[in-house]
Amino acid sequence: MHKSALPQEGTETFQDQIRIVLVETSHSGNIGAVARAMKNMGLGNLWLVRPASFPDEASYARAAGAADVLDHARVVSSLEEALADCVLVMGTSARGRKVPWPVCAPPEAAVAAADHAGSGPVALVFGRENSGLTNDELQRCHYHIHIPSNPDYSSLNLAMAVQVMCYELRMHYLRSLEDGQASPYLKPMARPGDEGWDVPPARVDEVEGFFGHLEQVLIDVDFHRRENPRQLMTRLRRLFQRARLDQMEINILRGILTAVQKAAGARGNSKSTEAGSTVAGQDNGDV
Incomplete structure (x- = not known):
């Protein structure tokens, strides 16, 4: 079916402690797209709760160069199993609730994830493509994450939603590095004299x-x-x-x-x- 990628590094880092959990994904291609979004941002810890089909050709085809994320994905039979050892759980939700629940935007969710990652695994939970997470599943979360999309067209593709959160996690991680380590990623290069410009500024x-x-x-x-x-x-x-x-x-x-x-x-x-x-x-x- 596919050739396994090289093993991932085994050290527990900030990225390893962040667990992306997909619940009952119906299209395996979306799992591959999520793996690609994760690897783009340096994450690799993927858990799948009762996927309709995995592994298969569609998931690996959509993963492009992120086959290693799929190779190491954990498939479990219940959300409880995916969350059992986590110290913080945050679930994505686009719907308002009758009973208010703590809600945060992606940047604040990334900060919370980073703050708790040193104590144990942190789960970011994403629901089904057509219906998201159920009320019972959302009540298992400490926080709900709301991505402030266009209210007239608020439905995000699963991989897009994961990409938003992975990007915020990546940015928070880079900002936490020492200046010298983070500068190649975060320091702008906009004019002569900036680091990386090929010609000195005119005198x-x-x-x-x-x-x-x-x-x-x-x-x-x-x-x-x-x-x-x-x-x-x-x-x-x-x-x-x-x-x-x-x-x-x-x-x-x-x-x-x-x-x-x-x-x-x-x-x-x-x-x-x-x-x-x-x-x-x-x-x-x-x-």
Whole structure:
């Protein structure tokens, strides 16, 4: 049917203590999709309560590269068995209850799971695709997790719901790491100078040289007049300063400006015997 994946690491970590429990899943492909969602976020502890069909080809096909999660999945005959040794149980619910129950959103549920994981297994329980968890099953939970989806279309696919919770758990786990360990995952890379950017940020003198070159080219092509500047260069400065250019980008832009000057000069020479004035050194991208 399938080739078993390599064994998972046996050490008990935060991720190992988080138990994803699926109750009476009717479509085995959804089990595979859940396994994939779990492995994406570093989780691998899957329990299945009376699945309609498992294991089978559909579940492994949908799991893609997460076959190891399915290989180690526990199949049990009752929810009681899946929860017996847990220190905290949280069940997903989209419905309001006549008797109010403690409810939390996914981020708060992730914090609670992390807080209790050091004391023992924590179960996140997901119900049937068509009807969710029964009232009796929800009453076995310490908390209900409500994913605040669109009230006009609130039904989530099973794997989607699991992915939301696994993502929140992953983010909480990464934030708990030391800065050096978490930075490759959480630290943004948005501009030159950020860790991972491939080219150093442009220096002030390089940017000023570009602005001078740009203004001269705009004059050369009769787009800009120094005697009547209006706010053209001010707005162009604001545009390019907002971009936070790196050194390579400055070189590319100045190369484009030099090519424009050459092209404009060639056209001018073909139409007039008057020699156009040029700024010394512009052919090399200097101003």
